[in-house]
Amino acid sequence: MLRQRDFRNFWTAQTVSYMGDQVTSIVLPLIAVMTLDASAADMGLLVTLQQLPLLLFSLHAGAWVDRRGRRRSTMIAANLASAATVATVPLAHFTGSLTLLHLYAVSFVTGTLAVVFSVAVPGLFASLVPREQYLSATSLSRASYSFSFVAGPSVGGAVVQILSAPFALVLDVFSFLVATVLLRAIPDREATGEGTADQEPKPAEAAEDAGKPRDGIREALRFLVATAVLRAKFVSGTALNFFYTVYSTLLILFAARDLGLSAGLVGAVVSVGAVGALIGSAVTTRFSRRLGLGPTYLVGCLVFPAALVMTPLAHGPQWLVVAMLVAGEFVSAFGLMLFDISGATLQQAITPDRLRSRMQGAQMAISYGVRPVGALVAGALGTLLGVRPTLWIAVVGGFVSVLFLFRSPLRRVRDLPDEAEWPRPGAVGTVPTKE
Structure with a gap:
């Protein structure tokens, strides 16, 4: 897929933009802790405001993008607005006017723009990738997000250590601008009426399908409830997102204050996670072909939270602490x-073209929407019980919460499933349950 210029530009822009989001997500808390002396409760609120747009706007943003079309231009506008918003933080720092309230506002706005960008991705993806190449292309596309999720903190921590937090955000602004240039290099097929690789409806047809915003949202939710594989995926993803947010909200505070690690060392520890992500993205296709898509999903759901037990276990000399964190x-x-x-x-293959942005919005609202709740819980439990006990709750809770997958239809899904036959609003028919 990377030999195809348009997909290569899309993938690179996606990677750079997601990396910018994650650098912001780590640098803002570092600024809060090291510059503004934020408490555990302050950190919880900061992360909550960054994640809250997932809960508030994802469904509506997905319905809006499905009606509007023009996904490429939507992603470009979101990147430019993100660059302008993030740029206000180093400006405020250099003028001595930076406050926690400012960081709260930037977290909320950038989180909202990230939602708009993300719900537009599946539709643009479908316009560039033939169905038979979904697995390999999705490995690259989702690897962009997941890799940035673990590599972004390491990059942010390293830049903060070498230069300063404001300079880390200047680089972040630059990343959004680079992503914008790459997206502009992709032909706007929706605007020219060329359609998509999977015969996606033209914007006018998508708008007709989506109907009123509430109708479009209800249709996406009905599709989710009626599709057993997606239902199991959403439940497990929601549980993992909740407990991982509890964990990640307090990780920096725990590593910096309880374990005494510097910002650069914290970044170096997390960068090893980026290596694990690279290896995981390289072998997922092979795993999926040997074990099946569903069993691969199940294995990942168990390994992901279980390995984090090394963090609350960490104690002793610094070399041992670092080794345990690195392994986890x-x-x-x-x-x-x-x-x-x-x-x-699985989600890309099962979801009909005209529901893609709405289903992405539903995933972000449901599975990712629990993140602000997790951040608030982390701040409350970290204050009441202490940081290390709260990390234990997050790790054990994450592992136990996905054990139900052993009885779900996901374990029987081996090959790429067919697209679901979902009737248009008002059509007569039943909805098959995909297994």
Whole structure:
């Protein structure tokens, strides 16, 4: 797929933009801790505001993009707005006017723009990738997000250590601009009426299908409830996102204050997770072909939270602490790629073209929408029980919460499933349950 210029530009832009989002997500908390002396409760609120748009806007953003079409231009606009928003933080820092309230506002706005960008991705993906290449292309596409999820913190921490937090955000602004240039190099097929690789409806047809915003949202939710494989995927993804957010909200505070690690060392530890993610993305296709898509998803769901037990266990001399954190981050990131890539491939294959943005919005609202709740819980439990006990709750809770997958239809899915036959609103017929 990377030999195809348009997909290569799409994939690179996606990678750079997601990396910018994750650098922001780690640098803002570092600024809060090291510059503004934020408490555990402050950190919880900061992360909550960054994740809250997932819960508030994902469904509506997905319905809006399905009606509007023009996914490429939507992604470009989101990137430019993100660059302008992030640029206000180093400006405020250099003028001595930076406050926690400012960081809260930037977290919320950038989180909202990230939602708009993300819901537009599946439709543009379908316009560039033939169905028979979904697994390999999804491995690359989802690897962009998952890799940035683990590599972004390491890049941000390293830049903060070498230069300063404001300079890390300047690089972040630059990343959004680079992604914009790459997206502009992709032909706007929706605007020219050329259609998509999977015969996606033209914008006018998509708008007719989506109907009113609430109708479009209800249709996406009905499709989700009626599709057994996606239902199991959403439930497990929601549980993992909740407990991982509890974990990740307090990780920096725990590593910096309880374990005494510097920002650069924290970044170096997390960077090993990026290596695990790279290896995971490279072998997921092979795993999926040997074990099947569903079993690969199940294995990843178990490995991802279980490996993080090394963090609350960490104690002793610094070399041992670092070694334990490195082992946990590496194996966890490997598991993340297994379940994220296989799960995204299943969703892309099963979901009808005209529902793609709405289903992406539904995933972000449901599975990712629990992140602000997890951040608030992390702040509350970290204050009441302590940081290490809360990390234990997050790790054990994440592992136990996905054990139900052994009885779900996901374990029987071996090959790429067919697209679901979902009737248009008002059509007569039944909805098959995909297994």
